[in-house]
Amino acid sequence: MGVGVGQILSRIENVLPKLTKSEQKVARFVLEAPDEAMFMSVQEMASRSLSSSASVVRFCRSIGLKGFPELKVALSADLAQGQKTGYFDLNKNENTTVLVDKILSNVIQSLKDTVGQLDVEMIEKVAHSLYKAPVIFAYGIGASALVAEDIAQKWLRMGKNVYAFHDIHVLTMSMANAPKGSVFIGISYSAATKEVLQLMKFAQKSGLTTVSFTGFGRSELSDISDFNLFTSLAPEAKVRSAATSSKHSQFFVVDVLYYAYASININDSIDKITRTRKATNELKNLSET
Amino acid sequence: MGVGVGQILSRIENVLPKLTKSEQKVARFVLEAPDEAMFMSVQEMASRSLSSSASVVRFCRSIGLKGFPELKVALSADLAQGQKTGYFDLNKNENTTVLVDKILSNVIQSLKDTVGQLDVEMIEKVAHSLYKAPVIFAYGIGASALVAEDIAQKWLRMGKNVYAFHDIHVLTMSMANAPKGSVFIGISYSAATKEVLQLMKFAQKSGLTTVSFTGFGRSELSDISDFNLFTSLAPEAKVRSAATSSKHSQFFVVDVLYYAYASININDSIDKITRTRKATNELKNLSET
DNA sequence: TAACTTCATGTAATATTATTTCAAAAAAAT
DNA sequence: ATTTTTTTGAAATAATATTACATGAAGTTA
Numbered sequence: 001m002g003v004g005v006g007q008i009l010s011r012i013e014n015v016l017p018k019l020t021k022s023e024q025k026v027a028r029f030v031l032e033a034p035d036e037a038m039f040m041s042v043q044e045m046a047s048r049s050l051s052s053s054a055s056v057v058r059f060c061r062s063i064g065l066k067g068f069p070e071l072k073v074a075l076s077a078d079l080a081q082g083q084k085t086g087y088f089d090l091n092k093n094e095n096t097t098v099l100v101d102k103i104l105s106n107v108i109q110s111l112k113d114t115v116g117q118l119d120v121e122m123i124e125k126v127a128h129s130l131y132k133a134p135v136i137f138a139y140g141i142g143a144s145a146l147v148a149e150d151i152a153q154k155w156l157r158m159g160k161n162v163y164a165f166h167d168i169h170v171l172t173m174s175m176a177n178a179p180k181g182s183v184f185i186g187i188s189y190s191a192a193t194k195e196v197l198q199l200m201k202f203a204q205k206s207g208l209t210t211v212s213f214t215g216f217g218r219s220e221l222s223d224i225s226d227f228n229l230f231t232s233l234a235p236e237a238k239v240r241s242a243a244t245s246s247k248h249s250q251f252f253v254v255d256v257l258y259y260a261y262a263s264i265n266i267n268d269s270i271d272k273i274t275r276t277r278k279a280t281n282e283l284k285n286l287s288e289t
Numbered sequence: 290m291g292v293g294v295g296q297i298l299s300r301i302e303n304v305l306p307k308l309t310k311s312e313q314k315v316a317r318f319v320l321e322a323p324d325e326a327m328f329m330s331v332q333e334m335a336s337r338s339l340s341s342s343a344s345v346v347r348f349c350r351s352i353g354l355k356g357f358p359e360l361k362v363a364l365s366a367d368l369a370q371g372q373k374t375g376y377f378d379l380n381k382n383e384n385t386t387v388l389v390d391k392i393l394s395n396v397i398q399s400l401k402d403t404v405g406q407l408d409v410e411m412i413e414k415v416a417h418s419l420y421k422a423p424v425i426f427a428y429g430i431g432a433s434a435l436v437a438e439d440i441a442q443k444w445l446r447m448g449k450n451v452y453a454f455h456d457i458h459v460l461t462m463s464m465a466n467a468p469k470g471s472v473f474i475g476i477s478y479s480a481a482t483k484e485v486l487q488l489m490k491f492a493q494k495s496g497l498t499t500v501s502f503t504g505f506g507r508s509e510l511s512d513i514s515d516f517n518l519f520t521s522l523a524p525e526a527k528v529r530s531a532a533t534s535s536k537h538s539q540f541f542v543v544d545v546l547y548y549a550y551a552s553i554n555i556n557d558s559i560d561k562i563t564r565t566r567k568a569t570n571e572l573k574n575l576s577e578t
Numbered sequence: 579t580a581a582c583t584t585c586a587t588g589t590a591a592t593a594t595t596a597t598t599t600c601a602a603a604a605a606a607a608t
Numbered sequence: 609a610t611t612t613t614t615t616t617g618a619a620a621t622a623a624t625a626t627t628a629c630a631t632g633a634a635g636t637t638a
Contacts, residue, residue, distance in 0.1 A: 007390075020615060038362055042596055052617040057597060064386030068596060069361065069624095073327055076362040077369035096409045096549055103544055104404050108397055115393050120385045143442065146435050150536075153432065244544045247439075248396075248537060255392050255533045260385055309586060331625055341588045346626060357625060358595095 008074040009034060010116040012063055019062055022051040026059040030075070038075045042068050064120055103244065110245035111252055113232030117216060118256070126227045127260040129209050130155070133183040136162040137175055137208075139199055140187030147187050147213070147250045154258045159272045168195060175199075175206050185211045189231070189246050191219035200225060213253070215246065229253055297363040298323060301352055308351055311340040315348040319364070327364045331357050392533065399534035400541055402521030406505060407545070415516045416549040418498050419444070422472040425451040426464060426497070428488055429476030436476050436502070436539045443547045448561045457484060464488075464495050474500045478520070478535045480508035489514060502542070504535065518542055 009031060016027050029049035030037045037045060046053040060071050094102075130136060136155060138148035145166065152164035165171040175184060184203035188196040191214035200221060203210050212225035215233045222228040231249035262269035298320060305316050318338035319326045326334060335342040349360050419425060425444060427437035434455065441453035454460040464473060473492035477485040480503035489510060492499050501514035504522045511517045520538035551558035 022616065039359070041594080043594095046617090053596075054598080054617060055615090058616095064384065066384060069358065070328070072358070072362050073365040076365040080366035080369040093555070094548075094552055096413055096545075099548055099552070100404055100407060100409065100545055103541070103548065104400060107400065107541065107544075111393060111396065115389055118389060120389065124385055143439075146438055146442075149435055149438070150432075153435075244547075248540065251536065251540070252392070252396060255396075256385075256389055258533075259388055259392065263385075263388070311587065330623080332623095335588095342625075343588065343627080344586090347587095 007112060007116050008063070008071075008078045014117050015063055019059065020055075022055040023059040023062055025049045025051045026056050027063075030071075034075045034079060038072050038079070040072075106245045107248045110232050110249050114230075114249040114252060117230065117232065118253070119230070122227060122229065123253075123257055123260050126211055126229065127257055127264060129181075129183050129211070129227065130160075130257075130261055131264050133181050133209070134161065134179045135174075135182040136160055136185070137171060137178070137183070137203070138162065138164045138185040138187065139171060139196060140213075141193055141195055143247050144187040144189060144193070144196075144213075144250070146247070147254060148185070150251060150254055151185060154254065155261075157273055157276045158262065158269060159276075168199065171199065172202060175203055175208060178206065178208055180207065182208050183211060184208045185213055186221060186225065187213040187250070188221060189215050189250065191215060191217070191221045197221050213250070229257070297352070297360075297367045304352055308348065309344075311344040312348040312351055314338045314340045315345050316352075319360075323364045323368055327361050327368070395534045396537045399521050399538050403519075403538040403541060406519065406521065407542070408517075408519070411516060411518065412542075412546055412549050415500055415518065416546055416553060418470075418472050418500070418516065419449075419546075419550055420553050422470050422498070423450065423468040424463075424471040425449055425474070426460060426467070426472070426492070427451065427453045427474040427476065428460060428485060429502075430482055430484055432536050433476040433478060433482070433485075433502075433539070435536070436543060437474070439540060439543055440474065443543065444550075446562055446565045447551065447558060448565075457488065460488065461491060464492055464497060467495065467497055469496065471497045472500060473497045474502055475510060475514065476502040476539070477510060478504045478539065480504060480506070480510045486510050502539070518546070 012027050012031055016024060019027055026045065026049045029045065040048070042053045042056050046056050049056070057068055060066075060068050063071075065071055065074065136151075138151040140146075140148040145164075148164040152162045155162040163171070163174060165174070175182070184200065186196040186200040186203075191212070197220060200210055200212065201224065204224060209227075210225040211227045211229065212219075212222045213229045214222055214231075216230040217233065222230075231246060231253055262273075301316050301320060305313060308316055315334065315338045318334065329337070331342045331345050335345050338345070346357055349355075349357050352360075354360055354363065425440075427440040429435075429437040434453075437453040441451045444451040452460070452463060454463070464471070473489065475485040475489040475492075480501070486509060489499055489501065490513065493513060498516075499514040500516045500518060501508075501511045502518045503511055503520075505519040506522060511519075520535060520542055551562075
């Protein structure tokens, strides 16, 4: 399907600083005249953007597409779609139907924003770290504890050793003895949770690979961790439902990470998941007899 | 607007009877799988539609396009404009960027479907039951346990007595002595989890108000409960990411329920949430000194 | 039904377009 | 200042789209 849900333009904007000089030329041209770009050939775009056809193709790869033709398709979808969702405030005495629409809109916008600035390479790197890790630890407090739990459930299903302890002391003890290559994932939407920061430092000291999972933007937590996963930052001041949308975004990133992980060795993954399912059914049958 | 940004699919339908036999083959193929067609080469489409590459090109001309590449662009625009999202299968060796878009699309579609068949009155009824309940119990297994936890966290924040025990025996004991008007929420996306059904029956027997929270469709669980909350049923067979999308839908319904609940007595709710926040901050400060 | 005409069709040749390779240039690192 | 790495575009190659054309089917006329 390509970039079906649009957002190619915002993705280009996001990766722009990471591109090479001549790729940036192409990027700027596309951002300026996507409607023209849509119908151009590689060579045409190369000359219009004062670069080369090779750079145009490289640009397409850099923004995560398979090739040039996909760029046209993606642009077309993006332009046709326009922007429809946005953040809405929830008012007093709201009609429930309106409420539902607003919450939906907020969640979708938050997800789209998260996708817009998702660092695909980072996802892949983290997925590989997890793949090699003998043990995985995930920790978060409050709503982030649910995310940690979700991580645990998902990777257990894949046959991994994952722990989402709530008890800091138990977690500390486990990490102190974790084998090399083990990973600690510290989850805090605000990036300001003291406990998570403490544990992150401890994990680092103990030689674990560390992953921070926070709302967008630099923070001490993201600075000191080896890898960073970000979710979009809802305009908190405006929307009281921030906690709600942010949770969806966090779960979404976990979903993505999970599938990225699974596709490292897809057949093995499918095997393991199938075995897990069978086990669940078996348990059911055993209790019935 | 330029070429192709119209309703290319309906144009194809319109001219279909006027096309030659082999052009019709192409047309039917495109109508059936526009999302696939979007990324094909001429030769691929020729073989898939059991025609020839020449016929494919002739077809493009016949529907008023300049050539084959324009068909892709037009289809992309059409699909993006129309049903923006849909359910997509995740394939092996998927490019991560494409993966992200597919997951996003699946989640959004699942949310939209859930909203589509959400019974607003039912939400309000359940919200009122919760409002009057002296104690609330939520129970689910696996991914549904996360939902139960989420419910607990949300209503604790509103000053309610909520329990999301994992231990069936503890839960049973608590419910046996629960005051009148207490509510039990049984969560099972499949509606087939034995434990949830058992507890639902027990809750009923103990005189609690019961709420089932399942995937759409009748089930024993939903039949015996006083109120039913449904989430959309993803086409499981097609999408391996079902568990993923369904979780989002479930959390979404909880969000809606939460805001519906809060708006029953909005000022009181805001007070309580504010107090909860202050408490969290205070704890932080206390540990810093 | 045979002979002719028209139109539809797929194959193969050709033209166009996308992609890769590679050597040179530029930028970083040492 | 020298080496290494990265970036770059020209040119070669691969892939893809388009066209030309021969063949055969369907229709028409005698």
